[in-house]
Amino acid sequence: MIQLDQLSKRYGALQALDGVSLNVPAGCLYGLLGPNGAGKTTCLRILCTLLAPDAGSVQIAGIDALADPRAAREQLGYVAQEVAIDKILSGRELLQLQASLYHLDAATSRRRIAELTELLGMGEWLDRRCGTYSGGMRRRLDLASGLLHSPAVLVLDEPTVGLDIESRAALWQVLQQLRDDGTTILLSSHYLEEVDALADRLAILDGGRVIAEGSPESLKRDLGGDRVTLRVREFATPQEAQQAQSVLQQLDGVRQVVINRAQGHAINLVVEGEGAALLDRLRQQLEEASVPVFSLAQSRPSLDDVYLQATGRTLMDAELASVSSRDPKAEKKQAMR
Amino acid sequence: MTVAPAAQLSQETLALTKRLFVQLQRRPSTLVAGVLQPLIWLVLFGALFANAPDGLIPGGVSYGRFLGAGVIVFTAFSAALNAGLPVMFDREFGFLNRLLVAPLRSRYSIVLASVLYITSLSLVQSLAIMAAAWGLGYGWPGGAGLLVVLLTLLLLVAAVTALSLGLAFALPGHIELIAVIFVANLPLLFASTALAPISFMPSWLGWLAALNPLTFAIEPIRAAYLGQFSLNAVVLEAPYGSLTAAQCLSALLILSAALFVSIRPLLDRKLS
Numbered sequence: 001m002i003q004l005d006q007l008s009k010r011y012g013a014l015q016a017l018d019g020v021s022l023n024v025p026a027g028c029l030y031g032l033l034g035p036n037g038a039g040k041t042t043c044l045r046i047l048c049t050l051l052a053p054d055a056g057s058v059q060i061a062g063i064d065a066l067a068d069p070r071a072a073r074e075q076l077g078y079v080a081q082e083v084a085i086d087k088i089l090s091g092r093e094l095l096q097l098q099a100s101l102y103h104l105d106a107a108t109s110r111r112r113i114a115e116l117t118e119l120l121g122m123g124e125w126l127d128r129r130c131g132t133y134s135g136g137m138r139r140r141l142d143l144a145s146g147l148l149h150s151p152a153v154l155v156l157d158e159p160t161v162g163l164d165i166e167s168r169a170a171l172w173q174v175l176q177q178l179r180d181d182g183t184t185i186l187l188s189s190h191y192l193e194e195v196d197a198l199a200d201r202l203a204i205l206d207g208g209r210v211i212a213e214g215s216p217e218s219l220k221r222d223l224g225g226d227r228v229t230l231r232v233r234e235f236a237t238p239q240e241a242q243q244a245q246s247v248l249q250q251l252d253g254v255r256q257v258v259i260n261r262a263q264g265h266a267i268n269l270v271v272e273g274e275g276a277a278l279l280d281r282l283r284q285q286l287e288e289a290s291v292p293v294f295s296l297a298q299s300r301p302s303l304d305d306v307y308l309q310a311t312g313r314t315l316m317d318a319e320l321a322s323v324s325s326r327d328p329k330a331e332k333k334q335a336m337r
Numbered sequence: 338m339t340v341a342p343a344a345q346l347s348q349e350t351l352a353l354t355k356r357l358f359v360q361l362q363r364r365p366s367t368l369v370a371g372v373l374q375p376l377i378w379l380v381l382f383g384a385l386f387a388n389a390p391d392g393l394i395p396g397g398v399s400y401g402r403f404l405g406a407g408v409i410v411f412t413a414f415s416a417a418l419n420a421g422l423p424v425m426f427d428r429e430f431g432f433l434n435r436l437l438v439a440p441l442r443s444r445y446s447i448v449l450a451s452v453l454y455i456t457s458l459s460l461v462q463s464l465a466i467m468a469a470a471w472g473l474g475y476g477w478p479g480g481a482g483l484l485v486v487l488l489t490l491l492l493l494v495a496a497v498t499a500l501s502l503g504l505a506f507a508l509p510g511h512i513e514l515i516a517v518i519f520v521a522n523l524p525l526l527f528a529s530t531a532l533a534p535i536s537f538m539p540s541w542l543g544w545l546a547a548l549n550p551l552t553f554a555i556e557p558i559r560a561a562y563l564g565q566f567s568l569n570a571v572v573l574e575a576p577y578g579s580l581t582a583a584q585c586l587s588a589l590l591i592l593s594a595a596l597f598v599s600i601r602p603l604l605d606r607k608l609s
């Protein structure tokens with residue numbers, strides 16, 4: 001349904017996308033996972049014809065979006081990251097405006113607005129001015145305007161950022177229902193659990209490249225081995241962690257040892273084998289090497305481990321690193337015409 | 338989607354125009370301020386020069402009657418100069434992106450909506466000022482004169498709207514746009530024949546006034562108010578020669594066309 005082929009985009013010195021290819025099958029809820037600055041928004045902006053790529057091709061429902069952007073837009077509903085609404089208009093007036101921009105006739109417009117009001121629970125406040133809405137209401141209104149023309153493809157850029165838990169759960173449910181009704185959905189997120197719980201398939205984006213692609217289960221399964229998290233103290237110093245790391249690397253059955261700075265220098269291990277026996281063995285080995293143990297926990301691989309495996313750092317670390325290097329001014333300039 | 342392209346174009350343009358009018362209706366301060374400011378000019382300047390010696394204004398007209406045409410043009414000019422502001426806010430707050438992901442038949446409907454909105458707004462404000470001037474005893478252009486006034490205002494508004502929309506897409510933000518509007522507004526008024534005739538000015542200012550597009554709008558309207566309007570009558574004694582009403586209006590037409598042509602590549606780039 002969506003085919004991106006070898007997309008590249010550069011902003012000055014920054015290579016935002018470096019040969020991104022994606023294939024989203026029809027009726028699929030597809031997740032685009034990656035830290036801030038990975039290129040997710042750029043990718044979605046190109047898909048939605050807001051931005052021209054330097055190279056590559058975009059196909060939506062068989063339409064070449066670069067050659068015929070207008071036809072592609074008919075197929076697309078786009079829910080942007082920064083919620084742009086007109087504070088003076090009521091939600092209903094905004095939807096009516098949107099309906100006219102998609103050339104719906106009056107009857108269809110009324111019917112769709114009524115349907116979406118029902119689906120998204122907007123009845124109570126739709127006739128109030130948008131300026132009075134909470135974050136959750138705005139997001140629902142935005143989703144409604146993306147869905148108004150019953151698009152074949154729905155694109156959402158970080159739809160749950162800043163939402164309370166209840167609104168987030170409600171949004172997840174709506175998205176799953178839409179997918180079950182046949183809408184193809186592409187959503188970006190930097191929340192692991194979100195993509196893990198929602199997506200049928202996903203691509204992990206990092207530094208403008210796709211570093212992993214598949215269903216959440218297959219990605220985790222392919223990684224193999226169990227994960228063990230060791231804390232030598234509740235908040236260990238880097239030195240303590242490094243000491244423990246050098247001991248752990250010598251142990252049998254330990255494939256990889258990474259210090260997780262975001263978790264107070266906890267140590268993430270990839271180990272062969274499974275089960276409680278493994279933990280017992282490990283605990284014993286640590287005791288022999290006189291490495292203190294504050295806690296030791298075992299888990300199945302997660303999407304974070306998939307990211308860790310591919311990039312050598314956790315998603316949280318990448319997220320923290322990107323926060324300090326973000327340039328809001330440049331980002332605004334990229335978004336502005 | 339069986340609607341004809343022309344119907345789609347008018348559907349999207351009307352919806353976008355309606356949005357601007359709903360905004361105006363709920364936040365009428367721009368409308369009110371746009372009438373209030375010229376009204377203050379009219380009353381204060383009218384009073385200031387009420388006792389001016391006879392013969393100050395060529396043709397023996399009272400200063401109030403002289404001033405009326407200038408303030409009417411200033412009203413339309415100020416309103417049109419703000420044409421770019423809604424567009425600029427849409428650019429800055431991302432609303433424009435919402436419009437651009439929609440399958441608009443032509444993205445010029447966004448520009449067209451602004452033009453329709455600002456033209457009607459500035460004409461309404463000008464008519465309010467004309468009514469006020471009439472109330473103050475400064476006259477009213479009869480019959481054909483009213484048509485001349487409206488046509489002249491339309492030409493000026495078109496030119497200034499094009500300029501403002503061009504700035505709205507060229508400048509980085511609304512602070513810069515407001516700064517340009519602020520800086521352009523009063524000097525253009527003073528360097529025109531709105532407040533004083535050219536004969537009254539030092540020669541360098543006379544030259545500026547004679548080249549100022551506001552003057553090309555003011556003088557035909559002034560002639561219409563005096564009831565002596567004819568396309569071939571000389572309405573402006575400029576340092577470089579005499580201009581007829583037809584020449585003034587042609588200059589405005591050419592200016593509007595030139596401005597629309599020159600902002601077109603910018604609009605194409607920003608809206609593509």
